[in-house]
Amino acid sequence: MRGKTVLVTGGAGYIGSHCCVDLIEAGYDVVAVDNFANSVENDGVAPSLKQVERITGKSVTFQKCDLLDRDSVIKLFKQHQIDCVIHTAALKVIGDSMLLSLQYYNNNLIGTINLLEAMEMANCYDFVYSSSCTVYGDPEFVPITEDHPTGNVKNVYGRTKYFIEEMLKDLSNSDPKWNIISLRYFNPVSAHPSGLLGEDPTKENHYVLPYIVSVALGKKPHVTIFGRDYKTPDGTGVRDYIHIMDLASGHVAALKKLGGNEKLGFQAYNLGLGRGLSVLELIKEFEKVTGTHVPIVYAERRVGDAGAVICSTKKALSELNWAPKYGLPEMCQDLWRWQTMFPNGYKTEKISHEYLVVGGWNLVYFLNNKDWSQSQVTGNVSVIPSSSSSPSSVNEMASSSSSATNQASGGGAAGGGDGDGNPNKQPQKTDEQSKQVVMPFPTHMLPEVCKFMPVEELWKLADVSSEWRTIVLPFIMERTMNVDDGAAGGGP
Ligand SMILES: CC(=O)N[C@H]1[C@@H](OP(=O)(O)OP(=O)(O)OC[C@H]2O[C@@H](n3ccc(=O)[nH]c3=O)[C@H](O)[C@@H]2O)O[C@H](CO)[C@H](O)[C@@H]1O
Incomplete structure (x- = not known):
């Protein structure tokens, strides 16, 4: 019997590539697509997926494809017998999204619409969407449960996530064939424990843990902590960090749920550790685990930042039968391993x-x-x-x-x-x-x-x-x- 084939959009990216590892290990065949908007390309090849193949010993079918190219997306479903889709492809740099709002709306919304239409044409209705805790905005309460109001979002990137979720709800209401799970990620961090696969965006971001690493590596002089007057135990911002491999296993759990007999319509699940950690705590733990020193300086709060964002994992634990396995020490260790093994990421040099x-x-x-x-x-x-x-x-x-x-x-x-x-x-x-x-x-x-x-x-x-x-x-x-x-x- 043919195993299930899953299409992973954004497959060469951070989330997508790590998902591919877990999907393959769970027995799925993977077709990955990416337009290399924020991932390393090597003559049409995705080095991240080569690493996935190395880790799993299995091959990944890869095609360069831009979801804005509707015909190519439709063709994909003709070329491959796709049973379900994990849609991670999106522009995601918050600062850029405020400056390039039309580009963000166009790419994230139209790309998703093209994908959904192509799925419909191919009678493929199982869909896992990469959403974000950003849809909750500044939380009204923590830990945040899935029934927390959504939509009070302060940036364009986040609004694309929110709008798409709303669209997916409408879609599932309009046709009961759709089975949609929206995974609301909290703060994904770290790398595959082998050190062979990690985050290597081509667009710079300022997420806190990658920044801590660049300071530890001497590439940056210090970490600026934005705000020390939040209503949190030490005054610095609290977040719920989740190991990327736990996030990946959440996708496999979601696909299993979609593959069951239940009619799901649209369902949202939080993926986080279920534990808040302040910026200071994060830095201290990182220093301890890696034996490095990370100088800090304090600055004003960053505009748009919430004080504490903590995930309730209850729904995912009970309905997806999923639980995170990695704690903070592993998050730091695995990230450090990747960064020291591949200080320049996937950008291997062409030696001539x-x-x-x-x-x-x-x-x-x-x-x-x-x-x-x-x-x-x-x-x-x-x-x-x-x-x-x-x-x-x-x-x-x-x-x-x-x-x-x-x-x-x-x-x-x-x-x-x-x-x-x-x-x-x-x-x-x-x-x-x-x-x-x-x-x-x-x-x-x-x-x-x-x-x-x-x-x-x-x-x-x-x-x-x-x-x-x-x-x-x-x-x-x-x-x-x-x-x-x-x-x-x-x-x-
Ligand atoms: C509101 C929003 O859209 N949040 C997104 C952002 O979360 P966050 O803004 O929570 O992620 P982040 O890593 O930028 O910040 C985490 C914490 O570290 C603090 N910080 C960050 C950088 C720094 O140099 N110094 C410092 O102190 C920051 O104020 C916050 O308290 O990124 C996440 C991915 O990881 C998700 O995409 C979230 O949806």
């Missing part, structure tokens, strides 16, 4: 001859990360060859790199780099350097590349700068020359 010796460093990076299968390391990767290259080319590079390195390290680096691991002292790669002709790097020689520099040194450099590719270049060049001279013994 233009990257020259830096390719050697990239290889070292991926080897150490035990994840270089995910990189685009191919035969194009190049390093300065030790003996078989054109000497003039190597000398040229060496002299430019050596003078640059000397200059940067106070003149003591010739013949091996100063090795002090301080990338701030290092010169930047110039275009000219990067365009030197080199030979393709055969992958069986990977270990040899590592000889160019102690791996620890490279790691030090990687840890302190995101500009590591350009920074490491002169080091590698010098080391390569040493290999040429026989100092490091047979290079590639």
Whole structure:
């Protein structure tokens, strides 16, 4: 018998990709679509979904598709026998939504209408919608139950969520064939426990936990806490944070509910932990779990923010037979694992001859990360060859790199780099350097590349700068020359 096929819109995104893992593990076949509005694209491929395949060992059918392209959406349902839909695709940056209101209404509402129409044409009526606790507005009471009034929403993004919910209620009233579950997410955070999958939006957001991480990584100087005069135990804003994998399992539970015999019409369920946590508590827990220090400064309240938003999980617990499994320590741990394993998210570098010796460093990076299968390391990767290259080319590079390195390290680096691991002292790669002709790097020689520099040194450099590719270049060049001279013994 054919298993059920679920269409996941926004499948390459944060929520969608994590849902795919759980759906596949629960035995569903997944067709994922995305227009890459806020997720990383790699020549039409979704790196996040490649990670999903890696985690699950199963393949995900993916199609690039914009829900605003009605014909393509209709075609999707002709190409695939879709039984149910999880609709996570939406524009969601609150600040942008206030400036680009028409774009937000157009994308979120029209995209959803196109999808629902295509479903109707294909006789597919089981629908799970990604909603948000934002539909409750500033809560009148906490914990918030699903019968809390909705609609008092202060931003355009939130209003698109509210309007769509209203539309879905009307739709389910107009035709009893529809079975619709709206999942009202509280604050989804963290990453898959493997560290292989996480949040990597292409549009910047200012959600608090990702911000805490960037401070811990040294990318930002401090976390600004918006408001310390709320009526909460420590005065800072209280939210209900939920691990992304708990959120994902909530979708599987919703699909199971839709697959039952019950006529649901429209039903809303909260997905949260059922526990409020202040910004200060969150930071303290994060510091404890990760062993990092996160400086803070206080500022005025952020316009539109509520004091405390806490979820009542009762309805989901009893009717969806779902319960969150992850607590705050796991949320912090898993997020930190993802962020340290993939400091640049899914943006793997295309390593080509233009990257020259830096390719050697990239290889070292991926080897150490035990994840270089995910990189685009191919035969194009190049390093300065030790003996078989054109000497003039190597000398040229060496002299430019050596003078640059000397200059940067106070003149003591010739013949091996100063090795002090301080990338701030290092010169930047110039275009000219990067365009030197080199030979393709055969992958069986990977270990040899590592000889160019102690791996620890490279790691030090990687840890302190995101500009590591350009920074490491002169080091590698010098080391390569040493290999040429026989100092490091047979290079590639
Ligand atoms: C009103 C609204 O639409 N809320 C959305 C927003 O919730 P939130 O505004 O609750 O998420 P958030 O992560 O931006 O803020 C959480 C808490 O941290 C505080 N904070 C945040 C950032 C910072 O740099 N410093 C700081 O103190 C903020 O004042 C609040 O008390 O995002 C959620 C996703 O995670 C949901 O999409 C919510 O629907």
